[in-house]
Amino acid sequence: MTKKIRNPKSQIPKLKYTLMTGNEAIGEAAVAAGCRLYAGYPITPQNELTAYMSKRMVEEGRVFIQSESELAAINMVFGASVAGARAMTSSSSPGISLKQEGISYLAGCELPAVIVNIMRGGPGLGNIAPAQSDYFQATRGGGHGDYRTIALAPSSVEEAVELTRLAFDLADKYRGPVLVIGDGILGQMMEPVKNSKFEIRNSKLLPKPWALTGAKGRKPNIIRSLYLKPGALEEFNKKLQRKYEEIKEKETRFEEALTRDAELIIVAYGTTSRIAKAAAQNLRKKNKKAGLIRPITLWPFPDKAIKEVAKNAKAFLVVEMSNGQMVEDVELAAKGRRPVHFYGRSGGGVPTPEEIEKEALKVMSSWFVDKKPRTTN
Amino acid sequence: MQTTRIICAGFGGQGIMTLGKVLATLGMKNGKSVSWMPSYGAEVRGGTAHSMVIISDSDIPSPVIDKADICIVMNKPSLDKFESRVKKGGTIILNSSLIESSVKRKDINAVKVPATEIASSLGNIKVANIVALGALVSKTKIVSKNKAISLLKEFFAEKKALLELNKKAFNEGIRI
Structure with missing residues (x-):
C-alpha cells in the first residue's frame, strides 16, 4: 500500500x-x-x-x-x-x-x-x-x-x-x-x-536487535566505542574493515555516458557532472571522442570503472569545484597507466560547459601535435 | 532543440522569486526540462534579488545563467546589474514605473512596461510581477496566453479574489 x-x-x-x-x-x-x-x-x-x-x-x-x-x-x-x-x-x-x-x-x-x-x-x-x-x-x-x-x-x-x-x-x-x-x-x-x-514503501525496516530499547526480558545491550582490553580494539577495527570491504564490493555506484569508444574520459560528480556531461556531448558534435564517468558514491569510489575505461581511453580529465581532491582517487585508480589532467574552480566559481570543452580540447590537441617523443620539462 | 534562459530581477518584495517559479512551472507543465535558481544569502535590503529560470527541450547542465535570452528587471539597480547579461538580440523587459533611464545597448530589444503603476491602479502593487509576466508572454510567446491563465487559475484555486486580480494584471501586461 x-x-x-x-x-x-x-x-x-x-x-x-x-x-x-x-x-x-x-x-x-x-x-x-x-x-x-x-x-x-x-x-x-x-x-x-x-x-x-x-x-x-x-x-x-x-x-x-x-x-x-x-x-x-x-x-x-x-x-x-x-x-x-x-x-x-x-x-x-x-x-x-x-x-x-x-x-x-x-x-x-x-x-x-x-x-x-x-x-x-x-x-x-x-x-x-x-x-x-x-x-x-x-x-x-x-x-x-x-x-x-x-x-x-x-x-x-x-x-x-x-x-x-x-x-x-x-x-x-x-x-x-x-x-x-x-x-x-x-x-x-x-x-x-x-x-x-x-511514496511510502511498505517494506519493513530492518530489525535493530542491538538498539537500547529497555532490557525487559532480555540481556542488556551495550553500545560503546571504548575498547580497553588489549587486542579488543584491533579486532573491532578489523571487523569494521571487513564491513567496508563488503560495502566496496556491493555498494559502489556510478554513471557512465559516451564512454564506450571515448579517448578522453571526463570524471566529475554532483553539479559539476551535469556541466561536464554537456561538455562531452558538445565535444562529440565536433567528432571529439569524449565520455563521462560520474561517481555517485564518492566513497566507495568507482575505481574498477576507472580501471576498465583506462584500457581504451588515452587520458582522464577530472573536473571539480575545488582545487583538486577527487583527482587523487582517479590517479590511484588509473595507477599511472593513463595521464590524469585536472580542471577546477573554487570559492564559488562554477565552470561552464565551454570552459570544460576548452580544457578537454587542450588535452586532446596535444595528442596530435607531433609524433616525436616529447622531452620532459 | 531549444533552450530559453530567463533572469528575473528586482528588489525584495516585488515577487521576483515567485515570477521565476511561475515561469518554471509553466515550462514544467509544457513537458520541458526546467530549473529555477535563486540568488541566496548575502542579499541586502533595497538591493537586487534575482532568480534564474531555464526552460529547455533537453537536460539542463547548469541552472546558473551567464547570458540570458530574456531579462525582466523591476528596478534600476537590476537594470544596471543585468543589462550586460542579455544575449545579443535578446529581450529586456523593464518596469518603466521605477526605471526612468533607458537601455544603453542597441543590440537588444527593450520593452517598457509601467508594471508598478498598472498594479497600483488595479489596487495592489504586489501584482506588478504578473503584469510583467503578461508582457513577457505577449512579447516572447514562450507559452500561450491560455496556458498561462490556466496556471494562474490553479495557483489561486482557493482564492477567487486574488485570481481575478492576477488575471487582470496579466491581461494588462498582455496589452503592452
Whole structure:
C-alpha cells in the first residue's frame, strides 16, 4: 500500500511532478524514508532543509529540534539512533566540521545516521557559494580514527530524493553514518521531482536487535566505542574493515555516458557532472571522442570503472569545484597507466560547459601535435 | 532543440522569486526540462534579488545563467546589474514605473512596461510581477496566453479574489 505524499509546498496538486528545491526535496525524502528525528542548526546554503523539516516533522508528529549547536545536533542524532530510530542532521561545510567528532563516534559505535552536507566555499567560513571542497573530508572518514563513511553525491534534485532514501537504507544495513553530499546549487535550485518518488514503501525496516530499547526480558545491550582490553580494539577495527570491504564490493555506484569508444574520459560528480556531461556531448558534435564517468558514491569510489575505461581511453580529465581532491582517487585508480589532467574552480566559481570543452580540447590537441617523443620539462 | 534562459530581477518584495517559479512551472507543465535558481544569502535590503529560470527541450547542465535570452528587471539597480547579461538580440523587459533611464545597448530589444503603476491602479502593487509576466508572454510567446491563465487559475484555486486580480494584471501586461 502506498500513501499519497502530502506536500504543503505543492500549489499544483494535479501535476505528477512537484517543483522543489534540493533542500526541500531532501527533507521530504527523509520524511518518506521514515526519519523520526531531525536535529539541525542553521547555516546557508542548507537553511531551507532545516526550515522544511521544522514544518513537516511536526505535521507528522515526529521530532524536530533546532539545536543550540552543531555538536548538540549530531549528538541528538546519536541518541535517537541508539534507541533504534531513523535520524538525520544536515549542515554546510563549517558545520559539518563541527559534527566530525559525533560522526566518528557513530562509526565507532556502529550506529546508523544520515548526515547531509550542502557544501559551501572554504576554508574557514569561506562563503555561501557552491563548492565541492569537502571531498577529502567526506571520503577519508572526516573525523578521528580509522573509519569510512558511505558518501552519496546526487547531481539533480530528483536524484537527491533517491539517494537520501538510499542513505537511510544503507545506514541501517551497514550500521554506520552515511553522508549525502551536495553543493549550494543542488540545495538552492528547483527542479521537477516525480511525486511517486516520495511514496511510502511498505517494506519493513530492518530489525535493530542491538538498539537500547529497555532490557525487559532480555540481556542488556551495550553500545560503546571504548575498547580497553588489549587486542579488543584491533579486532573491532578489523571487523569494521571487513564491513567496508563488503560495502566496496556491493555498494559502489556510478554513471557512465559516451564512454564506450571515448579517448578522453571526463570524471566529475554532483553539479559539476551535469556541466561536464554537456561538455562531452558538445565535444562529440565536433567528432571529439569524449565520455563521462560520474561517481555517485564518492566513497566507495568507482575505481574498477576507472580501471576498465583506462584500457581504451588515452587520458582522464577530472573536473571539480575545488582545487583538486577527487583527482587523487582517479590517479590511484588509473595507477599511472593513463595521464590524469585536472580542471577546477573554487570559492564559488562554477565552470561552464565551454570552459570544460576548452580544457578537454587542450588535452586532446596535444595528442596530435607531433609524433616525436616529447622531452620532459 | 531549444533552450530559453530567463533572469528575473528586482528588489525584495516585488515577487521576483515567485515570477521565476511561475515561469518554471509553466515550462514544467509544457513537458520541458526546467530549473529555477535563486540568488541566496548575502542579499541586502533595497538591493537586487534575482532568480534564474531555464526552460529547455533537453537536460539542463547548469541552472546558473551567464547570458540570458530574456531579462525582466523591476528596478534600476537590476537594470544596471543585468543589462550586460542579455544575449545579443535578446529581450529586456523593464518596469518603466521605477526605471526612468533607458537601455544603453542597441543590440537588444527593450520593452517598457509601467508594471508598478498598472498594479497600483488595479489596487495592489504586489501584482506588478504578473503584469510583467503578461508582457513577457505577449512579447516572447514562450507559452500561450491560455496556458498561462490556466496556471494562474490553479495557483489561486482557493482564492477567487486574488485570481481575478492576477488575471487582470496579466491581461494588462498582455496589452503592452
